[in-house]
Amino acid sequence: MDRRERLVVAVAVLASVVPFLDGTVTTVALPAIDRELGGGLAGQQWVVDAYLVTLGALILVAGAASDVLGRILVLRAGLVGFGATSLVIALAPSIEVLIVARALQGVAGALLVPSSLALITANFAGPARGRAIGVWTGMTSGAMVLGPLVGGVFVDLLSWRLAFLINVPIAGLVIWLLARLGQRDERRPGARIDALGAVLCTLGLGGPVFALIEQERLGWAHPGVLVALAGGVLAFAGFLLRQRTAPQPMMPLSLFRERDFAVGNIATLFVYAALSLNGFALGVYLQTGAGLPATLAGLASLPITVIMILGSSRVGALAGRIGPRPFMAAGPVVMAAGSLLLLTVGERFDYWWQVLPAMLLIGAGLTLTVSPLTSAILGAVETDRSGIASAVNNAVSRVAGLVVIALLGIIVGGQLDLAGFQRAAVATAALLAAGGVVSLLGIRSRPRADPAEDAAAERVSP
Structure with missing residues (x-):
């Protein structure tokens, strides 16, 4: 990559890291929030889902807003909003105020991810795009998994409130990098936002x-x-x-006529529902059930971060050459096996034998899955629709987490004790296996380096 391309990737990664990091920091902070502000299991569910409701709903609007107002302007607005709501969360005097602030934070988060990933698809093509998406995937997924560690350190040594202030300097850094990038904002003539x-x-x-x-x-x-x-x-x-x-829909249903786009989003629904369920159950149970401090509970998932950082760009480049199907089919199955290993967790807790093997398998499976999944979905549509395609896929992943956390009480039997944790592990494995089967049966096996090349080939083929 040249200097400009590296700057584009840096902006895309850091802008996406803000909401990813915040979401995982929140998970590990939930027991501390409950101890100080109350609310019980339902309150913890709302702290997560208030954010996901507005994020999942408005991330589609953000895709259209990027076309109407420009990606750079939308990114800046999202960064400012996320920093401001993070300050409100850090000062929240009650669980109700915190939940409302989380909902507003979801609005700001909705502006960040689709616009940042669209920067990559607009500035890279072919195998270079696959590698850039691989870097983006590795770093953002690493942030998602590293978040519990960062949150745990703050909860144990300082305060859960200060953990939410991490977003503020990162947002400021991205705004500065955007100014250095100096990229001209592009707006699609005649584009409108579907408020209804x-x-x-x-x-x-x-x-x-x-x-x-x-x-x-x-x-x-x-x-x-x-x-x-x-x-x-x-x-x-x-x-x-x-x-x-609608003349200009937020979620054009025509996108789902593309096989890889439709199947990839179904796989996304299963895989990200499983990841959200596993992250919530593991982060809370290790503290309330196994008795670990927040820092050690966060460290539990660190192997996933390391594996993803080391392998995602390589997997992204390889999937660009041979196609995403083998990776998207195998990765969720490997993760499902790792989730089932969590059934070994018992009353006598031992991280090294009961949790670490599961984390290693989940990390390997996630590395195989995420970058090829993203490439398959964005590669199925024309470049000029990459913004809305990214927004739809991100909305699907957030809605998956939203629904599974809302169902948490039913899944775990009303209480996240050992039996509830084991029920969550089985449900996670079932969701992941379903994602692998969907990918195996539905995704095309051939690589799609550039949708424009496919269209040209179809025009000249008999």
Whole structure:
């Protein structure tokens, strides 16, 4: 890479690191937040899902906003918003204020990831794009897994509140790098933002999530639960209808006519639901069940970080040459095996024999999966639609986490004790295996270095 390309990757990586790091720091901080502000399991679920509701709903709007306003402007707005809401979270006097601030933080986070990844797809092509995406994947996924360690150190030695301030200097650094990049913002003439679609999507996600979390406390027969569930389902149906009829939809359903795009997003749904479930269950149980301090609970997943940093760019480049299918099929199955190894966790806890082998397998499987998955999805669409394609895929991954955390009480039986942790491990393995099977049966085996080349080949073929 030349200097400009390295700067593009640095901006894309750091802008994505902010929300990834924050999400994982939050997970390890949940027990400390509960001890200070209260809320119980439902409160912990809301701390995670309030962020994911707005992120999952508005990340689609952000893809369109990048086309209307320009990627650079949207990135700057997201960085400023994320830094500001991080300050509010650090000062939150109650669990209610913290949950509201997390929801607003999700709005800012929605502006970051699709715009940052779109910078890579707009500045790289062919195998170079695969390698750049591999670097982005390794670093952002590494941040996602390194977050529990960083959060644990802050929780144990300082305060969970200070852990949320990590985002502020990173956001400032990215704003400075954007100024150094000096790239001209591009806007698509005539592009518009679908405000009605955004409202319907937010209600469609928020209603069922409210019902799934609060039914533990209120019961399924409670009018608030029933209204939220029914209203959410109707709103999401309205959102899908809106996407079929809107002149400029947030989530163009035509994208799903591309086989790799559609199948890749189904695989994303399974894989990221599993990762969210595993991250939440492991981060909380190691502290509340196994009795580890937050720092050691964060260190538990460090092997995954190391493996991903070392291997993601190589896997991305290799998948660009031989195609993503073998990696996307094998990776989730390897992770599923690692998740099942967590069933060895017992009353007498031993990290080295009960958790470390699982972390090594999950790290290897994640390295095989993420970069080829991202490349397959973005490679299935034209370059000028990469922003919205990235936004859709990121929305799918966030919605997957949103739904599985909302279902957590049902999955673990209402309590995250040893039995609940083991139920979560089995559910994680089942979701990962499903992701591998979907990829094996649905993804095309041949590489797609450049969608434009495929289109040209189809035009000249008999």
